[in-house]
Every structure is written in structure tokens, then in C-alpha cells.
Amino acid sequence: MTQPPRVTGELILGIDLGTTNSAVGAVESGFPILLADTEGSRITPSAVWFGADGSVEVGRKALRRRASEPGRVVTSVKRLMGRRFGEEAEFCVPIERGADGGIRVLGRTPEEVSAEILRELKSIAEFRLGRPAEKAVITVPAYFNDGQRAATKRAGELAGLEVIRIVSEPTAAALAYGLDKLDEHSRVAVYDLGGGTFDLSVLEMQDGVFQVLATRGDTRLGGDDLDVALARHCVADLEELDATAKVRLIAEAERVKCALSDRESETFRAPFYDGSRSLEKEVTRDDLEKLARPWIARTLTCCRQALADAGTTPSDLHAVVLVGGSTRIPAVRNAVAELFGREPDLSQHPDEAVALGATIQAGVLGGTLRKMVLLDVTPLSLGIETFGGLMNILIPRNTTIPCKAGEMFTNAAAGQASMRVRVLQGEREMARDNWELGCFEVPFEPAPKGQARVGVQFRIDENGILEVLARDVTTGRDTVVEIRSAAVNVDDEAVEKMVGESVEYAFEDMAERVFTEAKLKAEELLPAVEQALAEAGDLVSAEERSEIETAAVAVKEALAAGLPNPLKAAVQRLDKATEAFAAALVEKAMMEALERRL
Incomplete structure (x- = not known):
């Protein structure tokens, strides 16, 4: 039996830079694999601790610092990427305004914080692969705008990586799902609910080609929001507490939320959360589901919009794939099943599917995978x-x-x-x-x-x-x-x-476009109106004729002045003034045609 040819190519990492967790992978011996850290975990928490002495710790080490120094641990920094100061109100540490109007946390930009996470992932990859890694594909939510995508790329560059491609998370998840279905023709929806963002993408897969038909989402909707809602449910005066106490309570809310995916009830414990008060409160799955209803409803609205954009009904889909840690919540799975009329596909690891898809894309770009066409x-x-x-x-x-x-x-x-x-x-x-x-x-x-x-x-x-x-x-x-x-x-x-x-040049360009479009309309409308008045002026009253003539003069004056908005308004006025006249002309033409036929 002959051995298949060994696939060789350039090393490009696939990275899922997530709100809550991140992961890194590479193609080795022709297979996409995710790489584990020294503790054997393929998942790295997206948390960074900045010590007062300038030292930095990332991942689980940083999370362990949160109990004693919550004000120095940054989590969910992805929510700040590409944002301006004032666009994001709530965060785990105080948000400061930078000299450029951007955001700073603990004196650092969101890109600099994200770069620490990426630097850690790069280190994990180099440790496991035994060679330098200098290039990467990084995923972002499909609904990230250009500023947020550019910020993600800058973070990669700060971490010492050449970012070959920025890839949408649902597309990456679909690649992971479709790896063993390359010869099939199928249409799937990817429901991606993570810690900070939500996307619903409808994709079509055929002969190894993955095509995005529609995407809808919200870059400010994720598990973090439910954590805050649960913390408020347990502590009524949450907003009045200092930042340190709020961080501890929201972290406990996250733990309780995760536990309720497996159990019917869990105790919310917060000893001396404000220095003097302690709290123990039983929280049931029903309590969490009541809090989650409006949160889940927002995701379902995006789902309906995406299906409409794609011209697709739930019955047209071959599968609804769930990814993102927040899809572990039973209420989310039930709501998705009800909306789409089918049980969701749980074949993908919710925390690893996006990273696996990014790795596949990286393998295609690097020449180590050749089975599919890269989007x-x-x-x-x-x-x-x-x-x-x-x-x-x-x-x-x-x-x-x-x-x-x-x-x-x-x-x-x-x-x-x-x-x-x-x-x-x-x-x-x-x-x-x-x-x-x-x-x-x-x-x-x-x-x-x-x-x-x-x-x-x-x-x-x-x-x-x-x-x-x-x-x-x-x-x-x-x-x-x-x-x-x-x-x-x-x-x-x-x-x-x-x-x-x-x-x-946005304002100048738009002004020129408005003027040009209005000028074309005016040059078409003026001669037509003058000819119609000359040939069939008896169809309008003296008052209507006066209004039409006045509006026509206004159009000519605006044309001569060369000002876009006055010209647009004058053309609209003339258009409206001639509506009844145009209807009368059409009616007259129809009557004449009828008489000729008789």
C-alpha cells in the first residue's frame, strides 16, 4: 500500500481571540490540531493581570489573581476593541480616556491588552511545535466593523505576529463543522453566542466551497451581559458598590451561571463582598432562565433577520450548529430548537470550533491543507x-x-x-x-x-x-x-x-453625489414640465399652475447656485407639485387611446 504524499508548507497559526477564552492551533502532518499549554489545556482564559511592578500574567494565572487584586485583572477586553471612549459604559476595571479619544484600561489600549493574550498563545504554539511561529490567522465576530478588525490586526502585530487574514468566527466554525462533509451540498446556520458577542450566519457548502449567504449579529451581546444581570438579581445595590466588589460579584455570577447548565440549583456565595457584608443565596435554573429571556430574545431577532436576508426558511437548513460557550445554557438550546424547528447540532466543541476552523484556514493559506477552497x-x-x-x-x-x-x-x-x-x-x-x-x-x-x-x-x-x-x-x-x-x-x-x-472626503463626496443626482433629475424634470404645461396646461387649476411654475423657478435658481441640499429640496418640491398634473396627463392619454380603439 503506497503512503499518501506528505503535505508540507508554511507554518501559520490559527487563533480564536475570544471574549472569555482563546485558543491556538496549527496543521501538523496534514491534520489541524489545537495546541495545549503546559497544564495540558487547549483553552486559555482571555484574562490579563498587570502587576504594580510592571509584570504581566495571562490566562488561568491571571484569573487566580482576581480574588486578591480584581482591579488589576482585565477580562473581556474584546468588547473594547476598536471602540472610542464613552461607547462602552460597564467594564471589569475603570475605563480611562486616552489622549487620542480612545480607551485605556490600567494605562493600556485594548490592543495592547489583547496583544498579551496573543503573545501567550504564540508562546504555547512555539513550545508545542518546537519552532518559531511568526504568522497567524485570527478570528473576529462577523459583525465586527472595520475599526474593530483593524484593532485586532494591530494587536497581532504588537504580539510579534504577521496577521495573514482576519476571518469571521461563524465562517471558521462552519469550516470546522464541514471538514468531513466536503462532497455534500448543504446549507447551515451557525449560532455563535460567546462571552461578549453574538452572530448568526447562514452558509452554503458545496464541493469544498463555503459561501456566506447572510450574517446578523450584535457585538455587545454575550454571556457577560447575563453575568451582570444575575449579579444584580442577587445584589440589589450592585451599581452602588466599588469596582472591586462588583468584579467579585460578577465573577461569582459567572460561576453560578455555568453550574446551572448542569444542575437545577446553585448557591451564590459572596463572603465579605464589600468588606463587611456577606451573601449566600440559592439560585435556581428557573431564576436564570427568567433573567435570560430578553437576552435570548435579542439573539432570536438576529436569527430571523439573517434568515430573511438569506431568503431562507428554517426548513431549508440541513443543520443549525451551536458554537460559543454560552450555548451550553439549556434555555439557549431550547429556544434555538423551537425557532428552527429542529434539534441543534452539538457536534462541535463550543469553545474549540472557531479555533479549529481558523487553523484549517491557516493550513489552506500555508499550503499544508489542500482539500477545500478558502473563503x-x-x-x-x-x-x-x-x-x-x-x-x-x-x-x-x-x-x-x-x-x-x-x-x-x-x-x-x-x-x-x-x-x-x-x-x-x-x-x-x-x-x-x-x-x-x-x-x-x-x-x-x-x-x-x-x-x-x-x-x-x-x-x-x-x-x-x-x-x-x-x-x-x-x-x-x-x-x-x-x-x-x-x-x-x-x-x-x-x-x-x-x-x-x-x-x-466623505462630506465632500456625498455633497457632490447629492448635487449630481438632483441635477440629473432636474434636467429631466424641467423640460418635461415645460412641455406638459404648454400642451396640456388646461388640466391644472390656476393655483396648481402657479405652484408648479414657482417650484420650477426654485429648481433653476438652485441649479445656478450649485448647492446640493437646496437643489435636492427644490426638485422634491417640483416633483410633489406635479403629482396631480402627471396623474391627469396619464388619465387623458388613456381616454384618448380608448376613444381611438372605439
């Missing part, structure tokens, strides 16, 4: 130039590929015999400020203005190749252009520059 995203929006020099986006940035999107366009001038399709990439409102990927002509039968129909579809395959199809609806004739790799292979610095410029 990618479009780093910048893709679209075409439309009349007036506007950028019309068909595929927004960060859309998971493979994907496709299309729209119908029409001729801007009478007798026009072709349409130029200019394919653009970028985030600016005006076509001239974006990058041109390609340009081609689409011929069609000459027709009156607005009568020709050309459908344009963008399709990006799993290899990052953009195919643009333009179809003349009248003749069914297709024009197809292939743009290889330009859609996804964009230098990081160029992407950051483009996104940065889109923010820097």
Missing part, C-alpha cells in the same frame, strides 16, 4: 460608472466570495446604440476617484431614451476572478469580460489609503 472577501467595493460620473456599487466591500450581483441599466439618450461599461473598484462616491479595472462597450438596438435594457452582472469565483456579464435584454446577446485577480489581490496599504480617503 475570501472583496477588500473594496466593486461597481460601474453611471450617467453623471457616479459610482454605482454592485458588490460592497467585505462581501464574502464566491458571490454575484447584478442590476438593470437603461440608455441615457435617444438613439443610443451602445453602452460603455466601466468597471470600478473603490469607496468614493464619484467614478473618477475610484480605480478602473476594465472598460468595454455593449452594443444594443437603438431605442428612445430609457427604453433599452442592459443587465450587468458581476460574479467573483472562489479564485478571486471577476467576470462581468452585460446582456442586451431585447436580443439576449451577451458581452462577457474576465478580470483576473484584480477584485481581491489588493495591497493592504492601498486598501487602507482608499478607505481612509473615503472617510476623509
